[in-house]
Amino acid sequence: MEKKLRISPYIIAILAVFLVVGNGCKESFFEGDAGDRITPDQHYKSVQDGLSSAQGALVSYQDIVPQLILLNGLRSDLMEVTPNAEPYLREINYHTLSGNNPFADASPLYQVIININEVLKHIDKIAETDKEYDELTSYQAKGVLIGLRAYTYLTLIRLYNKASYIESNYETLPDNLYQNVLNREELLDILIKQMEAFFESELTSSKYEALRLEHYPNNKAVLGELYLESGMYAEAAQWLKDACEYYDNQVSSSEQRSLLKVDQSYKDEGWASIFLNSASQRLENMMVVPYTRSEGQFNPLAEWLLPHLSYLVKPTSIVIDSMMSQVQLNGDTLDGFRGPVNVMFQDMVMNPDSTYSYINPYINKYSVDVNNPESSDIILSRAADIHLMLAEAFNRMGDEESQKYALMLLNQGVNNENPKPPLFSRWTNNLGIRGRAYLKSREVPERDSIPLEERTLLIEDLIIAERAMELAFEGKRWFDLVRIAERRNDPAYLADKVAAKFEGTEHYEAVRNRLMNPESWYLPFE
Numbered sequence: 001m002e003k004k005l006r007i008s009p010y011i012i013a014i015l016a017v018f019l020v021v022g023n024g025c026k027e028s029f030f031e032g033d034a035g036d037r038i039t040p041d042q043h044y045k046s047v048q049d050g051l052s053s054a055q056g057a058l059v060s061y062q063d064i065v066p067q068l069i070l071l072n073g074l075r076s077d078l079m080e081v082t083p084n085a086e087p088y089l090r091e092i093n094y095h096t097l098s099g100n101n102p103f104a105d106a107s108p109l110y111q112v113i114i115n116i117n118e119v120l121k122h123i124d125k126i127a128e129t130d131k132e133y134d135e136l137t138s139y140q141a142k143g144v145l146i147g148l149r150a151y152t153y154l155t156l157i158r159l160y161n162k163a164s165y166i167e168s169n170y171e172t173l174p175d176n177l178y179q180n181v182l183n184r185e186e187l188l189d190i191l192i193k194q195m196e197a198f199f200e201s202e203l204t205s206s207k208y209e210a211l212r213l214e215h216y217p218n219n220k221a222v223l224g225e226l227y228l229e230s231g232m233y234a235e236a237a238q239w240l241k242d243a244c245e246y247y248d249n250q251v252s253s254s255e256q257r258s259l260l261k262v263d264q265s266y267k268d269e270g271w272a273s274i275f276l277n278s279a280s281q282r283l284e285n286m287m288v289v290p291y292t293r294s295e296g297q298f299n300p301l302a303e304w305l306l307p308h309l310s311y312l313v314k315p316t317s318i319v320i321d322s323m324m325s326q327v328q329l330n331g332d333t334l335d336g337f338r339g340p341v342n343v344m345f346q347d348m349v350m351n352p353d354s355t356y357s358y359i360n361p362y363i364n365k366y367s368v369d370v371n372n373p374e375s376s377d378i379i380l381s382r383a384a385d386i387h388l389m390l391a392e393a394f395n396r397m398g399d400e401e402s403q404k405y406a407l408m409l410l411n412q413g414v415n416n417e418n419p420k421p422p423l424f425s426r427w428t429n430n431l432g433i434r435g436r437a438y439l440k441s442r443e444v445p446e447r448d449s450i451p452l453e454e455r456t457l458l459i460e461d462l463i464i465a466e467r468a469m470e471l472a473f474e475g476k477r478w479f480d481l482v483r484i485a486e487r488r489n490d491p492a493y494l495a496d497k498v499a500a501k502f503e504g505t506e507h508y509e510a511v512r513n514r515l516m517n518p519e520s521w522y523l524p525f526e
Contacts, residue, residue, distance in 0.1 A: 302373030
């Protein structure tokens with residue numbers, strides 16, 4: 001299924017002016033050439049100038065995110081290497097990354113930031129020659145870019161625990177990125193203040209809500225995630241909930257009640273359609289990196305993951321066993337919609353409802369379009385992701401009502417609550433994460449039967465375990481493990497989970513011992 005970017009022509013024209021001309025997605029991550037750049041004096045004059053330039057910020061992300069999927073998965077307990085894997089992937093899997101491992105190269109992410117800084121500096125020049133470029137349009141376009149920049153910085157600090165903060169406009173990467181290196185806390189504070197300033201503008205209104213570009217972050221979700229990363233749980237809950245209630249004027253009024261609420265829209269066989277032409281699935285997906293083979297934009301994940309192709313990595317027995325042991329509402333055992341089915345290699349029957357096969361397992365999430373896997377989109381943010389982070393924030397708030405909300409969102413949702421909680425009056429069709437997957441609820445002891453801290457950890461464990469299944473192979477798991485281990489000040493939380501995939505091998509003790517040192521959780525900052 002071929003597809004085009006579904007971004008407003010006027011906004012994409014504005015956003016496109018700062019990138020490369022005719023330079024589609026590279027086939028190799030190791031080729032760093034950015035192509036010919038368009039200079040500011042040549043553009044920022046009209047909408048047509050923008051349309052004739054490049055494809056928007058997602059061109060850069062197209063080259064980055066497939067590598068991040070493997071980097072995140074192999075460092076966690078969800079992926080492992082096959083005998084076909086190259087040495088660089090083995091380094092990642094065994095947590096022995098060298099400084100020259102190309103998967104640890106931060107320069108593509110910094111290039112995104114530099115591109116955004118450049119367009120933010122020059123974008124208002126459009127107003128000099130195009131009367132349609134008004135104050136509201138400027139605010140909306142800048143907001144999209146500010147959100148993408150914050151998301152990119154958040155990715156950097158999750159990878160490296162620090163980042164070089166680039167304040168000025170550079171035409172190329174500066175010679176010395178060490179000039180302004182900030183640690184996690186410093187940078188999170190800056191990013192939160194930038195996002196807060198955006199929402200404090202007098203232009204923030206229902207008009208802002210009408211702008212939603214599925215290839216760019218939802219700014220409310222970005223701010224909520226920044227708060228969650230900073231341990232500010234009440235603020236995180238506020239913004240993550242607002243993100244799930246996002247108004248979208250591009251869907252019909254009958255669908256508005258369903259928007260981003262994890263409801264019946266993707267029940268039954270519809271679940272797999274989340275990953276089929278993902279950019280069009282606006283009731284679930286918030287930020288999508290699109291690929292289109294016909295335009296030379298190839299997603300390499302199918303090549304790396306499928307057994308009849310390169311088959312470099314595969315799912316671990318840990319995630320397989322977890323999904324195989326889930327109990328459905330009818331009592332049957334199996335996570336039937338998100339998990340495995342018995343698909344033999346020689347049959348090559350790609351069941352779109354499966355994340356991977358169980359006999360001779362392989363990851364199928366990026367090949368649900370059997371006839372065109374190279375055009376599979378990569379989802380960076382979707383409703384279930386935000387939903388579970390919201391549950392995580394509510395749980396950590398610690399009061400009885402908030403923890404009830406956390407379990408409600410994790411399990412059978414608002415739809416199963418009577419009476420409906422007033423805070424979720426717009427969520428009446430919400431089924432919860434496990435409810436949508438037809439799985440039985442997770443139970444924890446009542447508050448008066450165990451200490452609050454113990455109950456909080458139990459609920460958190462269930463939420464993070466659910467994220468591992470719901471968001472398997474979407475680039476979330478390693479970041480989740482690091483966030484929880486740091487929050488609890490418990491390196492063994494992470495070390496034990498990751499080392500478990502090496503149980504019974506010579507690598508178990510070495511990997512566990514390495515991961516007991518929190519400094520090893522971050523990539524070399526070269």
